[in-house]
Amino acid sequence: MPGTPPTRYAYLGPEGTFAESALISAVGADEGIRQPAAGVPAALAAVRSGDADAALVPLENSVEGSVPATMDGLADGDPLLITREVFLAVSFVLAGRPGTTPADVRSVVSHPHALAQTAGSLARLLPGVVPLPATSTAEAARQVADGEHDAAVCAPIAAERYGLTALAEDVADRPGAVTRFVLVAPPGPLPEPTGNDKTSLVAVVGDRTGALLDVLSEFAVRGISLTRIESRPTRERLGVYSFSLDCEGHVADARVGEALSGLHRVCDDLRFLGSYPRADGRENKPVTPVSTDAAFREAAGWLERVRAGRV
Amino acid sequence: MPGTPPTRYAYLGPEGTFAESALISAVGADEGIRQPAAGVPAALAAVRSGDADAALVPLENSVEGSVPATMDGLADGDPLLITREVFLAVSFVLAGRPGTTPADVRSVVSHPHALAQTAGSLARLLPGVVPLPATSTAEAARQVADGEHDAAVCAPIAAERYGLTALAEDVADRPGAVTRFVLVAPPGPLPEPTGNDKTSLVAVVGDRTGALLDVLSEFAVRGISLTRIESRPTRERLGVYSFSLDCEGHVADARVGEALSGLHRVCDDLRFLGSYPRADGRENKPVTPVSTDAAFREAAGWLERVRAGRV
Amino acid sequence: MPGTPPTRYAYLGPEGTFAESALISAVGADEGIRQPAAGVPAALAAVRSGDADAALVPLENSVEGSVPATMDGLADGDPLLITREVFLAVSFVLAGRPGTTPADVRSVVSHPHALAQTAGSLARLLPGVVPLPATSTAEAARQVADGEHDAAVCAPIAAERYGLTALAEDVADRPGAVTRFVLVAPPGPLPEPTGNDKTSLVAVVGDRTGALLDVLSEFAVRGISLTRIESRPTRERLGVYSFSLDCEGHVADARVGEALSGLHRVCDDLRFLGSYPRADGRENKPVTPVSTDAAFREAAGWLERVRAGRV
């Protein structure tokens, strides 16, 4: 757009993290500029303050679980919207300066989470070497590049960024870990429905037997599947429960819209977090014929005729 | 309305039946003319053909149960609308010609249903007198007036119509019987909502475990109570079930409208039979705050904002 | 059984009714003696007093609907058990004395229900002949045999019993009518499960939104289908609803037993009316693998181990 400054993307920094890697995979280098943030709260704050146009933050990780800073950061404070989800395989490399061989390594450094997920591999590859902590995997790579340590467990992007070479690839003890990131923007036009979308919500309900069943019934009667649910503690208010939910479909879909209206009525509070294309490589379950937009339209026409007495 | 002929009301005849009594209680003598019909099908056919403007027919009786001729007559054929319900206490009198005393009675006559419901009283009042059948309670009164028999079990209106006097009143063995009649009209504007209405439906669903639960869920998630339900055989189609239902509320109510739209989508067939003022002397259950029209309006506004990204 | 007097079967009389026909079809002539009763209440009372060992009474008719006298007679009073259901095609004959032809007929007589169901045929077969009422179809046949009238609409058994011949067969206007009778006995051992059984219940619940949904959930979570449901007025107690239900399966089945226990807990009142072989020519829906007796047994064993800490 002529005259429009490039989009500014905040991400969970520093440079060389998996978050930057995910952002690069999602947004072409020429589509915007990338700004590392010191943490999830900082990345979200940058969007809320206008210092960034969007932020890419991790929502959940198949090994580490959900990311409360993101969950809570979206559930509280000024509204933000998820406009996209990005999945990234978490593939650790053991990286050293060029010319280094495993036998040369006297010290290995990384973020404690990364060390925990590669403990078995490190014991096998670098027997007797005690792992040391760093504040991030990218910082670990920097320390190795600067000669402070011999090897780092980090993202491929960090190795590349700091000119390191891989002593070993895919060193996670349990391969296949995936992190789900979300791109978060200020309120504004929603992504167009694609036919394979997800919708994210936070629902707060009274603490009574069957309250969650009532919430799920609003989805079930409209033929909508959930893809994630998590009860969240609500520190501030006793006697209520908070649920973080993802469901299949887009709020522009008739069935999802009616379900969300229903939840809005019956929940103590309902926060809409966004509708966006599904990106985990799976397809939503087929919409049953009675739950399509066409079926809702037809039913609305029928109701209008009935109300007018034209049965 | 100038130039409009008086409304023609068909009712389950002959003259002097409880149906005529109910019609008189519901429609002032100057509001229309009354036409007896030979049976429920004939009464409904008169409305469908335009020979009558409306028909008053029995739907259920607290002693005799539902009236299949009415149930099926409304469920099948060209659509008709219930515009009113009328409850009438079924109060049998034992009637004879003026001057007759119980000791004079050598024969007693009535419709077999009426004889069945008064068998104990008759045995006590008229020991040794064998009851004889007539095609209707009104016909029985006529036979007594004409001297064919000595006493009839009939409606008070029939006794009055044929100039008989009551030898005994309220002779039902089990007092308190009530018949629910409905006034049926061709499709046209519905009665205005009064805040204490009922809606009648026939829902056809596939014969699978949980199908009825799905139907009831459409009501429950919108906070709507049922007042009557009855599974009906569907002769024509194997593998489907038909349910005759009354629920609280008017189709003009947001919650009822949405529930009916939902049923229209998920049922194999849904026939709307009318929304009309509740007349059984009871009040609908209070509408919960989350199910009022205002709550639905507010939710619709919320949804519109969400879809526009104005969260 | 040596020394045991023959079983005494009461049935809805008089002799020659469809009820006798149904009883004959169900119980061989040498298996017991048949006693006509003056009405459903009398038939049930005979069983309760010990004057009969069992009673065959109509429960519902595909044209006339449910039979409240039977419904209420089983729901109230001393407990009785349905031990069998019997379906009988309601096939009316137009019967006259031998030698009579339709052209000879000057009067036709029957129970008003039978006259109503054959009105079209009679108008065609006997144009101009005014139908006359009798207290039962069998009584109508007797009157013809005695020369009081020329023709009767009755059951084939009545024609045979009174030596009449059929002037026309299957004279119902809407063919295919079926009556469901039930054989009712005093409390005692239940019929053995056959794998294709039904269970009948009367459930009383508080009058609150969702109460019926709760009742149906008890069936649905155990994978049990209903075959009939009917809300019944409960005159005696305001604020409660009564439901008459039939479900698939036998109370001896684990899933049905657990469902009934659950209903017993959550209902204001639950009356068990019997488990008996299904006889409508249909098969129960296949029991899902997770709802079989074997699955319940396996789960009970699992629970026992869990409670003992042997996980």
Next chain:
Amino acid sequence: MPGTPPTRYAYLGPEGTFAESALISAVGADEGIRQPAAGVPAALAAVRSGDADAALVPLENSVEGSVPATMDGLADGDPLLITREVFLAVSFVLAGRPGTTPADVRSVVSHPHALAQTAGSLARLLPGVVPLPATSTAEAARQVADGEHDAAVCAPIAAERYGLTALAEDVADRPGAVTRFVLVAPPGPLPEPTGNDKTSLVAVVGDRTGALLDVLSEFAVRGISLTRIESRPTRERLGVYSFSLDCEGHVADARVGEALSGLHRVCDDLRFLGSYPRADGRENKPVTPVSTDAAFREAAGWLERVRAGRV
């Protein structure tokens, strides 16, 4: 118990962690010996191998969310049982060697999670000091005691253990964080019901619309409330969903036992993780009269009589 060696408790080490603090609060020093483990997997492995009699591991944290290593470590592998839950307020201290004042501090060290949760306080208390990572808060305290750094963010127990003094207490940016630990033991007798218990489960169900609703229905029909639910990815098997659940009540309770039996039948897999006293300072919701053990016993007696035909 004479001759019994003291109980060996593994916990998430090293010494001086919040886990040790929680263990001390739960188990008296004379009741057993404490063994630090290098991680949650190591702690659970010690119990499975018999090297420890029980392990105290974190399950969820009000700031950091659930602990996947514990969730997955309990859901997979040989069965273990939660026998107790322990809640510990996460109260960070900023600790230095005796005589240190904030103005003296040139370096501050801790586990990155602890640094993240105290970032605001540290910026205020120690402006300009760059936080450094350690593999645990206890290790950070050790480094300060050994003179490698000036101050540590750690648990009070670590400060005490290493002879440090508090420069500042309760330095979390968001006070009130609580960690929920569980004590895990090999299969064996369950804790006695106390009337205020919780039960933990992992349920695996097919990926179809309404599957979770079915799971929740098993609880709802027995009047049981959930206190936590979380969908978990199941990497190994496509097309299934896994849910980690806590509900109110003890498996020895009739309602919980029946619900778990039901889940065992309908779920693809159900793992029982234990029933244990609720320790979060809250009371379970009152058990409704229809869901008490007495109500279940009464219903079982009723069913037995019904099955014997003694209605």
